[in-house]
Amino acid sequence: MIQLNKPLTVVIGILALGALVYNIYDNPKVSHLFGREINDWLYRAFWLVIFAICVYNYIYLDRNMLKNKSKIKR
Template structure:
């Protein structure tokens, strides 16, 4: 995934999680099925975690692959 796509998906997942906590329903719907609201929250929390992990992984790889001359000129 690209960095902007990861950020957008993470923000949308975090928004879904916050809205679900704010509304506090007894039953939530995910993929057309009724599920427990805690499972719904766990699913979106997992998505947020994967997005944060991917963002950090992408950031570390872009720093590793930069030429050293560009890194020295920025400092």
């Protein structure tokens, strides 16, 4: 899995969530992703997967930071 630093993970996650919410609010019949027309549900699934990866990376990075801090204190 791609490992990013925490601020970049948060920014990408917020942008993905914003794109997802805006698409649901706007409710288009066809969405555009990378210059191609795709079904709006595929567009939403794409951004939901990106958001889920960002949340997973954030939790994973946070756990590793806590483990490293506890090792340093010993």
